[in-house]
Amino acid sequence: xxxxxxxxxxxxxxxxxxxxxxxxxxxxxxxxxxxxxxxxxxxxxxxxxxxxxxxxxxxxxxxxxxxxxxxxxxxxxxxxxxxxxxxxxxxxxxxxxxxxxxxxxxxxxxxxxxxxxxxxxxxxxxxxxxxxxxxxxxxxxxxxxxxxxxxxxxxx
Numbered sequence: 084x085x086x087x088x089x090x091x092x093x094x095x096x097x098x099x100x101x102x103x104x105x106x107x108x109x110x111x112x113x114x115x116x117x118x119x120x121x122x123x124x125x126x127x128x129x130x131x132x133x134x135x136x137x138x139x140x141x142x143x144x145x146x147x148x149x150x151x152x153x154x155x156x157x158x159x160x161x162x163x164x165x166x167x168x169x170x171x172x173x174x175x176x177x178x179x180x181x182x183x184x185x186x187x188x189x190x191x192x193x194x195x196x197x198x199x200x201x202x203x204x205x206x207x208x209x210x211x212x213x214x215x216x217x218x219x220x221x222x223x224x225x226x227x228x229x230x231x232x233x234x235x236x237x238x239x
Contacts, residue, residue: 097160103133109173110140113183117143130158141169145176 100106107121117140122129134154142148150172156162174188 097157097163097166100166101157101160102130103137103154103157106137107133107140110137110144112185113173113177113180114140114144127158134158141173144173145179146172 104121104123107118110117118136122133138151150169152165152169157166171189175192177183177187178191
């Protein structure tokens with residue numbers, strides 16, 4: 084039996100995730116049965132298979148594929164920041180699954196807020212100058228002084 088105890092006994096973050104078992108367990112926790120078989124023993128081939136299954140499960144779960152790390156980066160312990168970004172992307176995606184009742188990771192993503200304006204409402208704003216355009220209300224630069232004035236000394 085594969086236990087989580089080994090992840091809490093001085094194993095580094097990237098080494099704990101490297102074989103893909105914990106990542107596959109995460110996806111099965113979020114959506115049971117998403118990954119049918121997790122390889123808990125074997126060499127690099129089995130690790131790569133776990134990571135590939137994890138990535139396919141992420142896409143099925145709704146994680147955008149642009150947020151996924153490259154499996155070789157984790158196996159070679161490179162670009163671990165992207166691995167973390169993938170985990171946060173999974174956390175954002177859980178908000179889209181109302182059946183998930185567990186904790187979330189990160190802030191809730193913004194939702195679309197469509198608005199419907201009538202033609203009359205759209206025309207009403209055509210003659211106005213937006214606040215972002217600003218106005219000077221007659222202001223000028225008269226009387227402004229930038230820095231010290233130049234002193235001209237006349238000699239005899």
